[in-house]
Amino acid sequence: MQTPTIAGSAQPRLARGVRLQTDPQTGNSVLLFPEGVLELNETSMEILARCDGQTVSEIIQSLAEEYDIDPKTLAADVREALADLQQRKLIELT
Amino acid sequence: MIAPRPYALLAEITYRCPLHCPYCSNPTQVRNDQELTANEWTRVIREAAALGVLQIGFSGGEPLARRDLAELVRAAREANLYTNLITSGIGLDDDRVGALHDAGLDSVQLSFQSDETGLADEIAGARAHQRKLNVAAKIRAEGIPLSLNFVIHRRNIDRLPQLIELAETLGAERVELANVQFYGWAFLNRAALLPTREQVVRAREIATAAKARLAGRIDIFYVLPDYYETWPKPCLNGWGQRYLTVNPIGDVLPCPTASSAIPDLRFENVRGRALDWIWRQSESFNRFRGTEWMPEPCRSCPQREIDFGGCRCQAALLTGNAATTDPVCTLSPNRSVVDEVLRDLNSSSDHPPDWTYRINPNGIQ
Ligand code: SF4
Ligand code: SF4
Numbered sequence: 034m035q036t037p038t039i040a041g042s043a044q045p046r047l048a049r050g051v052r053l054q055t056d057p058q059t060g061n062s063v064l065l066f067p068e069g070v071l072e073l074n075e076t077s078m079e080i081l082a083r084c085d086g087q088t089v090s091e092i093i094q095s096l097a098e099e100y101d102i103d104p105k106t107l108a109a110d111v112r113e114a115l116a117d118l119q120q121r122k123l124i125e126l127t
Numbered sequence: 128m129i130a131p132r133p134y135a136l137l138a139e140i141t142y143r144c145p146l147h148c149p150y151c152s153n154p155t156q157v158r159n160d161q162e163l164t165a166n167e168w169t170r171v172i173r174e175a176a177a178l179g180v181l182q183i184g185f186s187g188g189e190p191l192a193r194r195d196l197a198e199l200v201r202a203a204r205e206a207n208l209y210t211n212l213i214t215s216g217i218g219l220d221d222d223r224v225g226a227l228h229d230a231g232l233d234s235v236q237l238s239f240q241s242d243e244t245g246l247a248d249e250i251a252g253a254r255a256h257q258r259k260l261n262v263a264a265k266i267r268a269e270g271i272p273l274s275l276n277f278v279i280h281r282r283n284i285d286r287l288p289q290l291i292e293l294a295e296t297l298g299a300e301r302v303e304l305a306n307v308q309f310y311g312w313a314f315l316n317r318a319a320l321l322p323t324r325e326q327v328v329r330a331r332e333i334a335t336a337a338k339a340r341l342a343g344r345i346d347i348f349y350v351l352p353d354y355y356e357t358w359p360k361p362c363l364n365g366w367g368q369r370y371l372t373v374n375p376i377g378d379v380l381p382c383p384t385a386s387s388a389i390p391d392l393r394f395e396n397v398r399g400r401a402l403d404w405i406w407r408q409s410e411s412f413n414r415f416r417g418t419e420w421m422p423e424p425c426r427s428c429p430q431r432e433i434d435f436g437g438c439r440c441q442a443a444l445l446t447g448n449a450a451t452t453d454p455v456c457t458l459s460p461n462r463s464v465v466d467e468v469l470r471d472l473n474s475s476s477d478h479p480p481d482w483t484y485r486i487n488p489n490g491i492q
Binding site for chain 2: 063
């Protein structure tokens with residue numbers, strides 16, 4: 034699969050009308066939006082928690098530090114997850 | 128079967144409505160009881176959140192017919208629920224948009240009858256279309272995410288391109304083109320509302336093309352007209368699995384149309400029982416939960432965990448027995464009931480009959 038191209042300088046944010054919160058039943062993070070609920074895996078959760086004005090490069094850097102992984106290894110996964118969320122209109126890139 | 132946790136509550140806060148759509152899924156007859164008060168709704172909302180519900184849809188009738196709607200939205204937000212208003216927009220053309228937004232309303236689903244005033248007002252049985260256009264603009268100006276909903280039927284299905292265009296013009300994020308489902312008033316008016324096969328084929332092509340064209344800008348959901356399908360819809364993701372409905376007088380329903388479609392089912396009321404008990408223990412929620420209740424051909428069908436045997440209300444309305452395979456299913460021994468309806472309609476060149484407009488429930492206050 035081709036790696037989706039999202040610029041490192043892009044700033045992902047939750048799309049309007051989308052809420053990130055904890056599901057009290059499971060303790061996991063969920064995205065809430067008009068049609069439903071998306072239960073997040075750990076990777077998406079960690080990425081979304083950083084969609085607060087940070088750039089894609091900064092998000093990758095911060096995750097790499099937190100998990101002690103080479104940012105290069107991480108970059109493709111993060112971009113793919115962001116592209117998927119953007120496709121579903123759950124985040125916006127500015 | 129052990130009850131799973133529900134995700135969404137449909138709060139039908141009133142059956143009153145200033146419009147008279149002939150396809151309304153509301154029951155054609157309702158009990159003459161008092162609507163739940165705001166305090167009672169607040170309790171229901173808290174109990175639902177404790178059960179696991181994450182989302183609430185305020186619906187009706189026309190939910191704006193209740194002046195205390197903002198109070199209910201606030202209660203839902205306090206319980207951390209995602210709040211969606213499902214409305215015709217009538218009653219929102221004053222300062223209420225701001226009040227609802229302040230109360231924490233997350234999104235609005237606004238329904239339209241058509242794109243042209245004349246036809247739209249004829250379908251609604253009221254002068255509403257122009258007011259709805261204003262309301263859409265107000266919602267946009269307030270910055271609340273907007274979805275449009277069109278119920279599609281014989282009289283407006285040929286205008287699909289124009290309906291989609293209206294959604295573009297109004298800046299909607301999502302548009303639902305939902306072919307009418309035959310419950311409540313729509314079941315009564317089926318002969319007037321069911322589109323012809325030709326119309327359905329064309330509409331499907333238009334919807335598919337528009338979906339591709341607008342991808343990334345507007346999400347288009349096209350809800351199929353199930354009589355023309357081969358397999359039934361996976362109704363509710365299974366009975367008593369993810370959703371519950373509380374109606375204006377506090378009856379708790381596994382499905383919003385169950386109270387009129389399945390007369391032998393007895394529903395519990397929030398005035399008499401805790402929501403948790405109703406969800407887990409009541410006969411109405413357990414009757415069709417899981418696959419135990421299923422007759423053949425569903426019982427041994429590989430699809431049974433995918434479509435759950437289709438819709439219980441449709442089975443009840445078309446066969447008189449809710450515990451049968453949805454007659455839309457090509458494997459149902461009752462599929463001929465649906466085929467006959469389609470044959471009658473598609474072989475006749477007569478004009479469709481007039482419809483009966485929905486009237487407001489009397490007695491409900
Ligand atoms: S379908 Fe029409 S009549 Fe029924 S509640 Fe909605 S707007 Fe009112
Ligand atoms: S037989 Fe029952 S389970 Fe199988 S496809 Fe038809 S409705 Fe679904």
